[in-house]
Amino acid sequence: MARAKPEGTLLYAQSGGVTAVINATAAGVIAEARARGVKVLAARNGILGALREELVDTSKESAAAIAGLASTPGGAFGSCRYKLKSLEDDRARYERLLEVLRAHDVRYFLYNGGNDSADTAWKVSQLAKEFDYPLACIGVPKTIDNDLAVTDTCPGFGSAAKYTAVSVREAALDVAAMAETSTKVFVYEAMGRHAGWLAAAAGLAGKNPDEAPQIILFPERAYDEAAFLAQVEKVVKKVGWCVVVASEGIRDKDGKFVADAGGGTDAFGHTQLGGVSSYLAGKVKDALGYKVHWTLPDYLQRSARHIASKTDWEQAQAVGKAAVQYALKGQNAVMPVIVRSSSAPYRWKIEPAPLHKVANHEKTMPAGFIRKDGFGITARAREYLEPLIRGEAPLAYGRDGLPKYVTLKNTPVKKKLPAWEG
Known part of the structure; x- marks a missing residue:
């Protein structure tokens, strides 16, 4: 029996400072959504693009371009540092965001970022619930600082x-x-x-x-x-x-x-x-x-995509794929996090974690990772860190000796709402 096609579209947005592998996460999202018959829109320049209704249609990109995206650094759709405040203080912006989602029949919102982005995704989920709008909000982890709570490590680090x-x-x-x-x-x-x-x-x-x-x-x-x-x-x-x-x-x-x-x-x-x-x-x-x-x-x-860690590259794609799967299962206000089951040999898996346990929390170095004199790392830190940098991620080079990176078409979606004056 054929699987029923999911309703609505998926909106993906990148947030904050980009990483060498954030586009690998984007590729994971798009490839998994395509496999399940879901159209993916992407916001230009993160949450600002969503508010301005500046969206692009990723279905216009070839399979080869999406595959190449997994090996391209930067943020293919543009990112931004733009923080939404509380629902009370920024209610007009949240409601505008919900209007854009409604206008484009977005039922799945994936926000790829750090602590503040997890907070935004959680707040959007609360607003959608208040307005009885069927929306699955998934935070997707990304940061080179490795300071996200709950997850063992963070794609990009x-x-x-x-x-x-x-x-x-x-x-x-x-x-x-x-x-x-x-x-x-x-x-x-x-x-x-x-x-x-x-x-x-x-x-x-x-x-x-x-x-x-x-x-x-x-x-x-x-x-x-x-x-x-x-x-x-x-x-x-x-x-x-x-x-x-x-x-x-x-x-x-x-x-x-x-x-x-x-x-x-x-x-x-x-x-x-x-x-x-x-x-x-x-x-x-x-x-x-x-x-x-x-x-x-x-x-x-x-x-520095040319020296990306294979572990990191694989985890970046895995959280993107899992985020789509969680959304289509109806899970809401969660983030796919990396769980380490063993360090030697290194083994890991992806599990969902509640967004409110990630949002606005910060994971610093455990005291046991820092040498007693304060000037170096301990064996415990080395055991944690070493598996994360192992392996090399494949990268194609051209005859000019430089890596082959892709630039997407980023075909804009026709706007349906009045211009945002925020």
């Missing part, structure tokens, strides 16, 4: 972690080669506002305390300048050189960010960060007299 560990190991070889007559200290800045997961991943580059990175600075530990400088001097005297990895979000004992870029705050109320590596380099040079180099990889950490 494993690839950024692999890039970080590889970059630090390669840079360390450079520093070691030049240390006799040139650079003695190298400072690498990793993303991570409140959680030091990416900084911790750099610890995979070395196997013992004398191997780079010899010093890691975590946002979970207060930055002590005197202790830091003393540790740098100690390492240089013992090893001959020192690699420092610092999370962008490190704070002093009073809770002030060590590197506040002075750029105000973003739509989520987050202080604009960036520059901790140059700050620390200056302190080391002035206090210890060593020649120092520093780097701020910034977007490179989340866009």
